[in-house]
Amino acid sequence: MSVLSFGELLIDFVAQEMGVTVGDASGFVKAPGGAPANVAAAVARLGGRGAFMGQLGDDPFGHYLAGVLAAEGVDIRGITYSSEARTALAFVSNTADGDRSFMFYRHPSADMLMQPADVDTSIIDAYKAFHYGSITFICEPAASALRLALDHALADGKFISYDPNLRLPLWASADAARAGMLAGLAYANLLKISEEELHFLTGGDDVGSLWREHMHLICVTYGAAGAAVHLPDGSCIEAAGYAVPALDTTGAGDAFVAAMLTGILSHRDDWRERLPQIIDFANAVGALTCLQKGAIPALPTRQAAQAFQRERGGR
Helix, strand or coil, X not given: CEEEEECCCEEEEEEEEECCCCCCCCCEEEEEECHHHHHHHHXXXXXXXEEEEEEEECCXXXXXXXXXXXXXXXXXXXXXXXXXXXXXXXEEEECCCCCEEEEEECCCEHHHHCCHHHCCHHHHHCCCEEEEECXXXXXXXXXXXXXXXXXXXHHXXXXXXXXXXXXXXXXXXXXXXXXXXXHHHHHCCEEEEEHHHHHHHHCCCCHHHHCCCCCCEEEEECHHHCEEEECCCCCEEEECCCCCCCCCCCCHHHHHHHHHHHHHHHCCCCCCCCHHHHHHHHHHHHXXXXXXXXXXXXXXXXXXXXXHHHHHCCC
C-alpha cells in the first residue's frame, strides 16, 4: 500500500464561522491542505506508505507544511524549495451544510515554478501507485514537471490515480479548465470525479465519454449519497454514503481516493471482486473527514473508519 502524490501543498485558512463569505469571516483556523498532499497523508493515516512530491516556498509556511507531512509519516524527499515564490495560501469559507468557497493566493506560488529537473524519478520508483490532480497542469514549468513524472510512472507500470479537482478560479476560463482537466485523463488507471466535476466536464452525467486507454475504473462521488464505480465492461457498483453532521468537507474526496487506492493495492489480484467492500470503506473514510475543520487534521485512521462502519452497519 504505497502511494506517491504529486502536486500542491498549501495552507488552508478556514473561516471560523459557518455560512459566511471569506470577506465577512471574523477569523480563520490555519490548516495544512492541498489535494495531492491530503491523499499522501490519508494513505499514511490508513496504514500505508505515503509520499509527496512538489515544491514549497523557502519560508516559514513551507517548512511548517513539510514538517506536518513528516509528522504524519509521509516521505517528503520529493519536496523542493523555491526562493523565487512563496508557499501557496487558500482562504476557505463554508456554507451551513459544509460546502466550500475558495480564494487563492498564487501569483505565482512556489508549486507553480517546479521544474522538470526537480523531479527525482528514483522516489517514484519506490512506490506502487502515483496520484495527481489537474491544478499542476495550469501553467509551466510545473505542468512539464508533472508530465515527466507521469511518463516515468506509466513506463514503470505504476497504478496511476487522477482527481481532476475543479478549482475554477485558478484557470484562465471555464473552457481552459475543461480542456486541461480532460487532457489529464490520458494517464489514469483510476479516475475519481465528483458529481459537480462530471457535470462540468460532460455537460451532464456522461461517464462513458471519460474512458481512456489506461483506465480500469471511474469513481463518481455524490457526497453524503455515496459513490458509484464504473467498470470498462459497462457494469456499475453503487454504495450508499454515510450521513454525518458535516463541519467542513475539505479533503473528503482526497480521503476517499486514498481509501480506494489502499484497498486496491492491498488486493491486487482480486480487487474487482472486493470493490463493494472497498467502496463502502472509502465512503466511511470520506464521511469521517467532514467532522472537523481542515483536511489533514480530520483524516481518520483505518481503525477509526472500521469502528465507524461497524457502528453504522457498513459492509
